[in-house]
Amino acid sequence: MAFDKELLEILVCPQCKGELELTSGEDGLDCNVCKLKYLIQDGIPIMLIDQAQPLP
């Protein structure tokens, strides 16, 4: 399912409540403060801290 970019743009990081950045591959949302990537699966962002991937 295609996801709504405008919705993603107003989502915040569940940990720091800061802004998120859509990855270039549009497969996730990066929090550059917490250094976490929240994956987008089938158009649904997984906004769970314990399932986020650490950013390099």
Place this chain on the structure above:
Amino acid sequence: MKELKQKFLIIKLSSIGDIVHALPFLRTLRTNYPKAYIAWMIEERFQDLVKFNSDLDEVIPVRIKHWRKNLCLKSWNEINLIRNLLKDRKFDWTFDLQGLIKTGFIALMIGAPNRVGFHRKNCRENINAWFNNRHSKYISTSEHVIDLCLSQLSVLGNFHPQTEFKLTIRTEDERVTENFISENRELVAKPIVGINAGAGFPTKIWSIERYAQLADRLVEELGFSILLTWGPGEKEMTQKIAKSMKQKSWVAPATTIAESIGLYKNLSLFVGSDSGPFHICAALGIPTVSIWGPTHPDRNGAYTNNHTAVYHKLDCSFCWKRICPLGTMECMDKVTVENIFDAVKKISSQTN
């Protein structure tokens, strides 16, 4: 700069318990979308429950029940005003947490591009699903109503649920309670148990005599003060309990919903059946002992700890009927004064 704000509208019209159960949905939505515009459409008489909630940008009170019964020129004018307001808002998303035909129709009329509703099998009226164009996944009917509401968020993302209940009132809503307490100092000399005998369904009501016997024992054996609370149409029943008691009790003053929240905040414990006051007290974190018959505590009961649901399981239990099909009300009748007294004793000792 482009305006990014997305506009969400929650449609949850009634009643007290159902609205309280939708508060974690609002909290979770707001936590994840702090910049969004969030409004709530609600029956006017219940708006106290959300009117001062800081998670909301707007409360849209409606009088659908009144309009349906009194379809006159004044009603049409009010309907037109609401229609124009909704048109102006241009909501991007509507969340129909009621699941009825009427709320589905309202969502369709509002015409948001994204109209979220329950899975057809989770709707109270299946036809509701026709009006919405996005649906949450089916969840078991044994799941709690709060989880059912939260399931609609699955169309936006996978979020950690915020199971908080914001019940905000103004200082002036506390005034009735302050005055009542200042005139009845003896009431607050001991911890207060609030007893609310009324409920929406006649089948949810426990007998007046048993409430009176229970209240006497709570005073005599556990040293509580008893505050008998009541809502519209329940004052007479409440006064009968007070008259049937041997010990002194207090009948609560008349309150609005907001004022009743201020009153319940003073309780150490609440006793009653599946009713608005029970849901408000549970949301306020007041320990409760509740009596269940036609409705299921796993689905509609308190969501957090410090609560005891008491019921007597029968083959016909949790029938959801307003009138007992057998005419016996056996499920409520089998719950004894001893059952409730023991539950209060246990929960109060744990709380202390």
